[in-house]
Structures are given as structure tokens and as C-alpha cells.
Amino acid sequence: MSKVAARLPWFGPGKLPLYLAPMARHTDVAFRQLCKEQGADVMVTEFVQSEALIRDNAKAWEMVDFTETQRPMGVQIFGATPKSMAKAARMVCDRVKPDFLDLNFGCPAHKVIEQNAGSGLLRCTPLLYDLVKAVKDAIPDVPLTAKMRLGWDHSTIVAVEVAQRLETLGVEAIAVHGRTKEQGYSGEANWDWISQVAAAVSVPVIGNGDIKDWSSAERRIKESGVSGLMIGRAALSNPWIFSAIKANLRGDNKNMPVVTAAHRWEVIIRLAELTLEVHASRLGTRDIKWMLGRLHPLTHGLPVSRKVRDRLRSCETIDDLRRLRDEHLAETCVTKSY
Numbered sequence: 260m261s262k263v264a265a266r267l268p269w270f271g272p273g274k275l276p277l278y279l280a281p282m283a284r285h286t287d288v289a290f291r292q293l294c295k296e297q298g299a300d301v302m303v304t305e306f307v308q309s310e311a312l313i314r315d316n317a318k319a320w321e322m323v324d325f326t327e328t329q330r331p332m333g334v335q336i337f338g339a340t341p342k343s344m345a346k347a348a349r350m351v352c353d354r355v356k357p358d359f360l361d362l363n364f365g366c367p368a369h370k371v372i373e374q375n376a377g378s379g380l381l382r383c384t385p386l387l388y389d390l391v392k393a394v395k396d397a398i399p400d401v402p403l404t405a406k407m408r409l410g411w412d413h414s415t416i417v418a419v420e421v422a423q424r425l426e427t428l429g430v431e432a433i434a435v436h437g438r439t440k441e442q443g444y445s446g447e448a449n450w451d452w453i454s455q456v457a458a459a460v461s462v463p464v465i466g467n468g469d470i471k472d473w474s475s476a477e478r479r480i481k482e483s484g485v486s487g488l489m490i491g492r493a494a495l496s497n498p499w500i501f502s503a504i505k506a507n508l509r510g511d512n513k514n515m516p517v518v519t520a521a522h523r524w525e526v527i528i529r530l531a532e533l534t535l536e537v538h539a540s541r542l543g544t545r546d547i548k549w550m551l552g553r554l555h556p557l558t559h560g561l562p563v564s565r566k567v568r569d570r571l572r573s574c575e576t577i578d579d580l581r582r583l584r585d586e587h588l589a590e591t592c593v594t595k596s597y
């Protein structure tokens with residue numbers, strides 16, 4: 260049963276919100292729009308450096324952007340200096356008015372942990388707590404949440420004690436990615452630890468790690484006692500995962516998403532168009548070469564998808580992409596779902 264969070268109304272009895280996980284360079288306004296249309300309930304921006312926001316860096320503020328239709332929407336910030344984090348949090352809340360402010364205690368990237376930020380804070384918990392206190396004091400009017408890994412490595416798992424302390428400091432929901440910093444993205448997410456965190460605190464815990472489809476979601480919902488699920492990499496190639504999980508939760512077999520090759524192409528083109536629109540002022544309205552990396556995962560699942568990806572590399576404009584779609588659909592004549 261979902262726990263109640265006074266200021267986060269998407270949690271509560273009978274509710275199980277599906278979050279789109281923040282993913283740097285992927286989950287911008289355009290991709291979030293796709294996932295929202297496919298049933299994602301809650302969105303969080305990719306992590307944004309607190310110092311960059313304070314410096315008024317235009318790119319950092321662009322990363323914080325969202326549309327009204329994407330609410331409930333959180334902005335995620337990272338850093339290792341309580342004062343800067345508090346200042347950046349206040350600036351974000353004043354300028355873009357997110358539904359919640361999220362703190363990153365999970366990023367394993369070297370350039371982040373070497374400053375003691377992201378998952379680096381999990382081996383330096385006194386600083387982590389100071390940082391939470393400073394941010395909480397700076398934004399009493401906005402719900403504060405956190406996203407964390409289990410700990411630095413398997414011999415220093417701190418998720419339960421950190422979650423308990425976060426709760427006493429006023430953090431209102433906690434997303435737990437069931438891996439350590441040392442694991443990066445390898446191995447499997449450990450949902451036993453996620454369950455232990457969920458049992459140890461009374462704020463909602465959002466479970467994250469390796470949800471790929473309805474069967475993995477169902478198993479984790481039953482076993483873990485989490486109040487919500489967060490889905491990352493699977494959504495990059497399969498944004499329909501949200502509507503599929505929801506239809507299954509409702510027991511509504513008639514409304515399962517049916518994903519044909521034509522439908523997949525529709526979404527690839529739509530993502531390219533939305534992405535061009537969002538980044539037009541900086542990157543122009545024609546060139547799509549720079550975004551092929553984000554279209555790439557969506558080609559998985561197309562018939563002869565390797566060939567499509569080879570040909571995708573030579574697409575320079577949205578017209579090239581449309582041509583590739585027409586040729587591919589004509590060559591494969593696939594309309595059935597797969």
C-alpha cells in the first residue's frame with residue numbers, strides 16, 4: 260500500500276506512481292513529453308550542477324526547463340557545498356516553480372564524485388546531512404526529495420541509515436537505485452535493500468533498478484513494499500512501458516499498447532521533431548546528426564534493426580529520417596506488432 264506524503268499527492272492509498280528516471284543527455288523536455296504521453300506519472304529533470312545555476316549558466320537553466328503538461332515535475336540538483344546547494348535550490352524554486360526539488364546522491368561519474376557530490380556523499384554522510392539541512396531551510400515551501408544509491412560499495416551499504424536520517428531532516432520521498440557506486444550500472448539492482456529501506460521509513464520510497472517490463476514491475480511491486488517505481492533505461496527503447504504497466508495494474512488487457520513498426524517510426528520521428536523544436540534556438544531546426552544517439556535506442560525492436568541503425572548514421576536532416584522510415588516500412592512491409 261502506497262504511503263501518504265502530505266505534499267506529494269501522487270502517493271497514497273491505491274496509487275502507485277510511475278516515475279521516469281532522470282537520465283542526463285536523454286530525458287530532456289522532448290523525451291519527457293513522449294513518456295508523459297505514454298503514461299509516466301512523475302518526471303524529474305536530469306541532474307544540474309548547483310554552481311552552474313548560480314553562475315546563471317544558460318545551458319544549466321535550459322536543463323531545468325519543463326512544460327506545464329509535464330507536472331508533477333521535480334528539478335534535480337547536485338553539488339557538495341551546502342551554501343551553494345541551498346542558494347541554487349531557492350533560485351530554482353523561485354524561477355521555475357517545480358512541484359518538488361530533488362537532491363542527487365547517486366551519480367557515480369568520476370568528475371562528480373571527485374568533488375564529493377552525487378554518490379560521493381554516501382561515503383561522507385555528515386556533509387550529506389549538512390547539505391540536506393541547508394536546502395531544507397532554504398525551501399520550506401517546496402517538497403524536498405532525494406535519489407540515492409545503496410552506498411559506496413557492497414561493504415559500506417548505508418541506504419537504510421541514510422534514508423532514516425533524511426526522513427528526520429524533512430525529506431518527503433526517497434528514490435533508491437539498488438546498486439552501489441562501485442557497481443556503476445553492472446550486475447543487478449538489489450531489491451532486498453530497497454525493501455529494507457521501504458520498511459525502515461514512513462515516507463514513500465520509490466524503487467529503481469532494472470524494471471524492464473510488466474513482469475519485472477509486478478515482481479518488485481509484490482515483493483518490495485515500495486510506494487512507486489522509477490524506470491530509466493528501459494524507457495529509452497520502450498517509452499510504452501509506462502502504459503503497459505498501467506494497463507496491467509488495471510487488469511485491462513484490451514488497452515495494452517500495441518507497438519507496430521509504423522508506430523515505432525512515428526515515435527522516432529516525433530522525438531526528432533520535438534527535440535529540434537526544444538533546441539532550435541541553440542542548434543537550428545534542421546540538423547539531426549547530434550541527436551542520433553537518443554534516437555538509436557528506439558530502433559531496437561524494429562525488424563532488421565541493425566541495418567536501420569547503420570543507415571541512421573548517415574541521416575543528417577529530418578527529411579533523411581522520414582525517407583529512411585518510408586524505405587524501411589516499404590522494404591519490410593511490417594504492420595504486425597512484435
Ligand SMILES: Cc1cc2nc3c(=O)[nH]c(=O)nc-3n(C[C@H](O)[C@H](O)[C@H](O)COP(=O)(O)O)c2cc1C
Pocket residue numbers: 280281282283284285304305306335363365366406436467468469470489490491492493
Ligand atoms: C545515461 C544515464 C544518465 C543518467 N543520469 C542521471 C541523472 O542525471 N540523475 C540521476 O539521479 N540518475 C541518473 N541516472 C541513473 C538513472 O536515473 C537510474 O537510477 C538508473 O539508470 C537505474 O534505473 P534503470 O535500471 O531503470 O535504468 C542516469 C542513468 C543513465 C543510464
